[in-house]
Amino acid sequence: MALDSLQIVLLLPQLLHSFCQSSSSWLAMRLHLSLGGLVTTAVATNLYVSSYIGTITTLQLSQAQNGSYALKQVAINNGSAPNPSWLTLDSTNGVLYCADEGLSVPDGTISSYSTSPSGQLKQIDRHSVISGPVSSVVYNDGKAQAFAHYTGSSVTTWSILASGGLQSLQNFTYTMSSPGPNPARQEAPHPHEALLDPTGSFILVNDLGADLVRVYSIDKKTSELIESTPFHAPPGSGPRHGxxxxxxxxxxxxxxxxxxxxxxxxxxxxxxxxxxxxxxxxxxxxxxxxxxxxxxxxxxxxxxxxxxxxxxxxxxxxxxxxxxxxxxxxxxxxxxxxxxxxxxxxxxxxxxxxxxxxxxxxxxxxxxxxxxxxxxxxxxxxxxxxxxxxxxxxxxxxxxxxxxxxxxxxxxxxxx
Missing domain, CATH: 2.130.10.10 (YVTN repeat-like/Quinoprotein amine dehydrogenase)
Structure with a gap:
């Protein structure tokens, strides 16, 4: 039997509840219901934004019935890191990782936060690290994370704890015998991004300073990285992202x-x-x-x-x-x-x-x-x-x- 508009409206809360339970994300939802020819759209999605001022801001993007969007601030996390440079979200476990470049202090930091539907973040832990982390990637089925450290000329790896916290695993720090073709930017190695390959077996790190794509195989038992032969990018090109x-x-x-x-x-x-x-x-x-x-x-x-x-x-x-x-x-x-x-x-x-x-x-x-x-x-x-x-x-x-x-x-x- 067909439902009239009033019945659909009365059933809307139940439909929303069922949808949210079956969705892999508790906050991104889209529901389209025909009400006498009118399409109603309910959308609510959180986004996390890092700023060098020292904040992680949670925004909420919503869409009105007429299709227009609105973007508003719903939460702000102040003072956890001086210069946040990169965010990595583990949506499966509801954990947000923040790399802090540490532009104004000797060291960088890395932090982890539990997320919530309200957009509020709760810090799980924080560690001082080699300066300049600007990118990170979760690997080995969520067991570890790798960071690229631009100013610190390093790649570090961390075991991910059950709490979402991190424990130091490895440090790789690099040097160069002489500057690259662009001495103002290539006076030292500058790892800029860490990436996981599609097979889950390799980490690639683009090194802007050394004109390399560094390659590491992954020991699946220990999450440790094993250096392999790097790829040499054209001199002076400065590999950044991939x-x-x-x-x-x-x-x-x-x-x-x-x-x-x-x-x-x-x-x-x-x-x-x-x-x-x-x-x-x-x-x-x-x-x-x-x-x-x-x-x-x-x-x-x-x-x-x-x-x-x-x-x-x-x-x-x-x-x-x-x-x-x-x-x-x-x-x-x-x-x-x-x-x-x-x-x-x-x-x-x-x-x-x-x-x-x-x-x-x-x-x-x-x-x-x-x-x-x-x-x-x-x-x-x-x-x-x-x-x-x-x-x-x-x-x-x-x-x-x-x-x-x-x-x-x-x-x-x-x-x-």
Whole structure:
């Protein structure tokens, strides 16, 4: 028997309860019910934002019945670390890890927090570490975590305790006999990002200072890393961030390099505790367009459908966009986001779109699970923007929400 609108409304709380129980995320929910031809949408998603001012801010993104979005602050965690630089969310266990670069103090710190539906964070533990942690990744089925330390020229590993806390496991600290081709930025090794390969057997660390992609195999029994032969990136390129794609029986690695402003793709060949990199594509980060003077390539992510590579560049100031304050006619200067279409057979890339990032220095961004929304952390604008994305075309659309964050935004992650 068909339900009328009143019956559906009365059943709505029960439907919501059942949906939330069956969802893997207690906070990301979308419910579409037909009420006499009207579509009602309920959405509530938390995001966590780190800022060099020393805060982790929880934002909530909601969507109204008319389809419009709102982004508001629901919680703020003050004073746990001087200069938070990177957030990693273990959504399975509800733990948020924060790397603190320690720009104003001799050492860095790493912290872990339990999350909650309200957005409030509760600190589990905190450790002083080698200076400059700027990235981390959970590995070995949640048993350990690896950190890349930029200023400390190091890679460290930590065992993850049952509480979500961390216990020191290994330190790898590197030196160089002489500066690299860019002595101002390559006076020492500078590990910039730690990544887990798709098989879960290797950690890759992009080293901007040494022009290396460091490779480590994982001892599954102890979670210890074993150094393998690194991949030598082009001299002076400055490897920064990367992403993996498994396509059929092939695995590709996409690498964005900050100093050279290049994007490259490599076919990976797996050996006995080793990886071989074969280049299949290389381009400037603006496709066939000239790289603007002073530009600095930043992020590199694969879209959830694995069809597109999404990148960002800082300090190019190529767009002037409408002010987010409707009462202010002053245009805002914006750096850029780039979209690349991936050839799944060869790993080659085709430049598809250059789009405004919503402000200055899009240091990091992240994509929601559906792939239709992107949260961009704008370091020098002190802002987070949410931009729509056409899943089928792979292109960015309009900005749908934004909020100012005190200090310099360093990362933003979805909790879905």
């Amino acid at each position: 992403s993996f794609l498994v396509s059929g029986n092939q695995t590709f690695y996409f690498l964005i390099s900050e100093l050279g402003n290049t994007i490259a793709s490599y076919k990976l060949t797996y050996g006995n505790a080793s990886l071989e990199f074969t280049q299949v594509f290389r381009s400037g980060t603006y496709g066939n367009n000239t790289v603007p003077t002073g530009a600095a390539a930043a992020e590199c992510l694969i879209s959830p459908d694995h069809k597109f590579l999404l990148t960002s560049s800082r300090n190019d100031s190529l767009f002037h966009i409408d002010n987010f304050d409707v009462n202010n006619s002053t245009k805002l200067t914006s750096d850029t986001l780039q979209t690349w279409e991936i050839n799944p057979y060869t790993g080659e890339l085709a430049f598809k779109q250059l789009s405004p990032a919503g402000g200055l220095f899009p240091r990091q961004f992240s994509v929601n699970k559906l792939g239709d929304l992107v949260a961009v952390g704008l370091q020098n604008s002190g802002r987070v923007v949410i931009v729509e994305r056409d899943i089928k075309a792979g292109t960015y659309g309009k900005f749908v929400a934004e909020i100012d964050i005190p200090g310099q935004v360093t990362s933003v992650v979805w909790d879905e």
